[in-house]
Amino acid sequence: MSDSVPVSLSALIRRRKPGYSLEAPFYTSSKIFERDLEIIFGRHWIYVGVEPDVPEPGDCMVVDIGRISVVVVRDDSMAIRAYHNVCRHRGARLVHEPKTTVGNLVCRYHQWTYGLDGNLMFAEHMGKGFDTSCHNLKPVHLRSLEGLLFICLADEPPSDFDGMAAALGPYIAPHDVRNTKVVKEVDLIEPGNWKLTMENNRECYHCGGNHPELTIPLFAYGFGYAPEEMDEVQREQAGRYACMVRDYSAAWEAMGLPSREIEHLDDRITGFRAQRLPIDGEGESQTMDTKVACRKLLGHLTNPKLGGLTVWTQPNSWHHFMSDHIVTFSVIPLSPEKTLLRTKWLVHKDAVEGVDYDLERLTEVWIATNAQDSELVGYTQEGVRSPAYEPGPYSPYTEMLVEKFCNWYLARLAAHLDDRHAV
C-alpha cells in the first residue's frame, strides 16, 4: 500500500472540511501514524488502567505504547509509580509479563537490580568508577483520577489534568474505583486505525443497525436524531424521552450523584465529557436483562437504578459506571491499520463470583458490542484505503461528537507541528 502523503501534514490539517470525515492519509499513512504516536500519544494524558490493576506493593502492570514500554508499579508506601521498562545497562526489557508481582525490579539479562523507587541498587562487575545513581530507571508521569490511571510520556505534561480531575472527580467518586477489583480484562486487536476506533465510539448512529445487545439497555432517542425527519408519533416519543432524562438527572443530582452533561471535548488540551443517562427496561445496568449484574453495589451505593454514567477522555478512553459495575476502555495504536482495545470489567472488591455476580452475564453485552464495532472499524479501514474514498458528511444530529474528536485531534497535531516550526 502506498504510503505517500500527497501534501504536507500541515496542509492536510488546514484544508480539512469541517463536518466531514478526515482524508485517507490520516487513517493509512505510516508517517502520520508516527506523528500520532509522537504528538498525540507522546504528549498528552493517556488512560492506561485502574488502581486495582496493581492493588498491592510490588504489583506491576506493563503498558506498551508504540515503541515505548512502561511499567506501572505500586511501591511499598502504596504510591503508584511508572518507569520506562528498559534496563539502563544494555537496554533489555525489564518486566515481560503484562501483570506480575516483584520484590525489586531485576533485569533478567545481568541481574541489575532496581528498587520499586526506580533506583539502581546493585550491578555486579562494574568496578570502582561506576556510579549507580546515574543509572536509575527513567520515570514516567502518572496521575490518578479517582482511581483511573493516566500517564504522560512527555517531559512536560499538559498542565490541565487538575482541571479535568476537578470536573470529573465528583461524577466518578461515588463509584469508588479504588475499592473495586478487575474481574475480566480483554485485549481485542481491531483491524483499523486508532482514530476509527475512537470515532466509532463517539456516536451511536450505528447502534440500531449493529448492536442488538447494547440497544437493550440504551434508549434509541439517546443516540440523537434529525427533528425534521420525524413524524408526529416519533416527535412525541422523543419529547417524552427528553423529559425522562431531565427528571432522572434532577433526582440523581439530589442524591449527590452529578449527572448533567459536562462537555469539553475540543476546547481544552485534555478533552473530556461526562453524562449520566437513564437505562431502558429495568433501568439498572448495561446487561441483557437491564438488571444489575452484581448484587453487591459499588462503594456506598444502595440504589441499583442509577443509570449509566459515561466518561470520555481525549484521545483514548471511555468508561461506563453503573451502580453495580464499571466497564472501562483504553485504546492504544499498534500500527496505522491495527489498534488495541483493552476492556476491563470492575466490581466491588468484596463481591464474590458465583454469589454476587456471574462473569458471563457481567461481560456479555460489551464483549458482543466490541466484536461488532471491531468489524465496523475493519470495514471502514478497508474502504478508506481506496483512492475512491473522499471525506463524507457527518450527521449534525448524531455525529457531532465525532466531529469534536476530529477537531481536538487536528488542533493538537497542529499545536505541536507549530511548536516544532517555532524551534
Next chain:
Amino acid sequence: MSDSVPVSLSALIRRRKPGYSLEAPFYTSSKIFERDLEIIFGRHWIYVGVEPDVPEPGDCMVVDIGRISVVVVRDDSMAIRAYHNVCRHRGARLVHEPKTTVGNLVCRYHQWTYGLDGNLMFAEHMGKGFDTSCHNLKPVHLRSLEGLLFICLADEPPSDFDGMAAALGPYIAPHDVRNTKVVKEVDLIEPGNWKLTMENNRECYHCGGNHPELTIPLFAYGFGYAPEEMDEVQREQAGRYACMVRDYSAAWEAMGLPSREIEHLDDRITGFRAQRLPIDGEGESQTMDTKVACRKLLGHLTNPKLGGLTVWTQPNSWHHFMSDHIVTFSVIPLSPEKTLLRTKWLVHKDAVEGVDYDLERLTEVWIATNAQDSELVGYTQEGVRSPAYEPGPYSPYTEMLVEKFCNWYLARLAAHLDDRHAV
C-alpha cells in the same frame, strides 16, 4: 529487502536490452509495483470475470485491485454495472462477500442505502440541507466482450476496446459465454511478481519439463523450437505438425469458427492475441484423456473436436475455449512479490453435474498446471531478488511472446510517465 531503485524508472525502461528478461527492480521494487497499479492496472482494460458471475438482478461480485475495491452488479434491467465499493458517508466498504445477492446496496455501518443504479436512496439523520444526489456511488467503466467482463479504473479508458472486441468477438461468440455457468472458481496466490505470472503464461518452453498433465492435450511442436537444433526425424515431425495445424484451421474456419492466429500483443494499447490449435490424442478438450469433460457442448456447437481456442489480453488474462468448456484466468497483483491468479471453469448453463460433467475431470489438468506454474514463479522470484541476477536471453523460438509482453508493458509505462512529465 532493499527497495532502492538504482536509477530512475525512465532510465530503466530506456536501457532495457531487447530480447532479455527485465531488470530485477521490475520484479521486486515496491515503487515500481505502485506504478504498475497506477498505470498498468489503473489505466488499462482489466479482465475481471464473466457475465455468468452475476447471472441475476442484484447479483454482486467484488473485485479488489490494489487498494481499490470494485463491486460489479447486475441491475434490474439486466445491465451489468460497476461501482467503487466505498460508502459515501464515512468510507466503509459496502459489500464484503466475494459474491452475494442484494436488493439494494446497503452500508452496514449506518444503513446508507444505494439502488442498483448506484444512487443514494436513503440516509437517516442527515437533516434538511443534505443532498443525496451528491452522494451517489462512484461508477467504474465496465465492458463485456461476448460475456468476458473488463473494467477500467481510469476516468478516460483506452478507446481501442471496440477494436479488440471486433477482432476477438467472432472467435469467442460460438462458445456462447453468456449461456454458461461458473462451476468452479479457484484463487491461487502465487509467490511472485504479477509479471512473472504473465511471462510464465506467455511461453510453453517450460511445459515439457514441468507440466505432465497439460502436455497430454498439447502438442509439443506447438511450443516452438529452434529449427537448426533438430535432427532429420524431428524436422519431419515438425513439418507434419505444421500441415495438421493448417488443415484443421481451414476446416474450422469453414465451419464458421475463426481459428487463425491474430496477434496484436505489443502494437496497441489494449493488446491481445487469439489462435485455435488442434488438441492431441482424441483431439477434443484439455483433459487427461483429451476427450470432452462435459457431454453438453457450449452454445450451438455439435462437433466436440474443435481444438482449443486460446485468447490472451494485455495485461492480465488468458482463456481456453473448447467445445465443451472454458477455462478463464485473471491475474491481479497483490504486492511486489505476491499475485492472485483467479481461475474459473465454465460449462453450458444447462449442463448437470454428475450427468453431463464430472467436476474433478473438468478441472484436474489446470489445477495441477497452476500449482506447477506457481512453484516456477516462486523460484524465479527468489532468484531475481539476488544482486547476482542479471537479465538473461529469451529464446527467439519459444519465448518471443514473453518478449512481446515485456515490450507492451514497458511501452505502456513509458507512455504514461511521459504524460506526467508533459503535465
Next chain:
Amino acid sequence: MSDSVPVSLSALIRRRKPGYSLEAPFYTSSKIFERDLEIIFGRHWIYVGVEPDVPEPGDCMVVDIGRISVVVVRDDSMAIRAYHNVCRHRGARLVHEPKTTVGNLVCRYHQWTYGLDGNLMFAEHMGKGFDTSCHNLKPVHLRSLEGLLFICLADEPPSDFDGMAAALGPYIAPHDVRNTKVVKEVDLIEPGNWKLTMENNRECYHCGGNHPELTIPLFAYGFGYAPEEMDEVQREQAGRYACMVRDYSAAWEAMGLPSREIEHLDDRITGFRAQRLPIDGEGESQTMDTKVACRKLLGHLTNPKLGGLTVWTQPNSWHHFMSDHIVTFSVIPLSPEKTLLRTKWLVHKDAVEGVDYDLERLTEVWIATNAQDSELVGYTQEGVRSPAYEPGPYSPYTEMLVEKFCNWYLARLAAHLDDRHAV
C-alpha cells in the same frame, strides 16, 4: 516502528561513546541493516558451514544471506566450490533444498544445465548465435580453514584470510574437522538484530543467571570479574582458577595442542580469537555430566580431558572444540529484528549413534543454552526499540570482548563508508 535515523550513519559511528552499547538505530534501522548486509556480510569472510556438510561429489548446501543465495557444492575432483544460486536464463533459483545431491546443476524452469564446475553445458531452443560460455554460473569466493568453510561475496575478498588460517590452523587441526560428520543441525530464528546475537555470545556475564546447563561444564571465574568487588574467599578461589588455567594450558601445549589465548578481534579485517580452557567437574566436555558425549574421540586424540577450545571469528561465528565433539555456530541476519542462528554438532565420522554417542546427551546443553540466549536477545531487542533506551556501560571486566565486537563492527562500517566517499 520508525525507521528514521536521526543523524547520518557516519555521525552515529563517530559519536559512539567507547565502552558503551551502541545507539538504537544500529539495532532497529532497516537502512543500517542494509548497510550491514552490504558491507559487513557483503565484503568480509562469512562462516557458513563445514566440509562435512558436502562430503561427496555432487553434494550441495544452500546458504542464503540477505537477498543472496549461494550454493556450495563438492565437485568430482573433491574440491568445494560456491556459486550464486541463480540461473543465467530468467533468474530462477537453481537449488531449493537446504542440502541435496546432484549430478549436474539443472534449472527446473527450462532445464538449463550447468556442470559442477559452474559451466553452462546445455540450453535448448536458444539457436545458433547463443554462446553458452557467456552464461556460466557466477562464482563466489570460498576458503576452508581446516574444514571450516568461509565465503566472501565481494569481488575482492579481504586478503588477510591466510593470516587467520596460519594462526588458528594449529589450534583446530588436532580436532580434524574433515573427518567428522554433522549429526545434528538446528536453525533457530532469534527475535533480535544479529549484533545482539553476537554481543550475547561475546560475554558470559549473563551465564550465571541464565544458563543452568552451560554453567555445569564452565567455570564461573572464567567469565571475568571485578577484583575490587571480591571478598577474601573469592579472591583465593580466583587465584586458584588462574593457576589451574596456566597449568592445564602448559600441559596441553606440551601435548601439541595450542591453548593460550590469541586475540585479534578488533585489530584486523578478519577478526578472530582462540583459547582452550579447562572444563569443570570431570573436565572432559560441554555436557550435563562434563564427561565426553562420544566415546570415539576426534582425529587421533586419545586423551578425553582436553578442555574446550573456543574459536571466534568476526563477524559471525563461534565454535567449541572438545576431544569428542565440536559445536559450531553461524549467525545470519534475516531482518533488522530477526536473526538465524545455525548450530551444528559434529562427531568423528566413524562414530556410531547409540553405540559411541547418544544424540540427546550430545546436544542438550547447547539446545537449552541457545533457547535461553534467544530469549535474552528478544528482551534486549524489545528494550532498545524504546526512545527511552540510551547506550549503557559495559563492564570492563566481563564485557570487554563485546566492546571489541562493537569496535570491529564500527571500524569496518567506517572503512567502507570512507571507500565510497572516496569514489
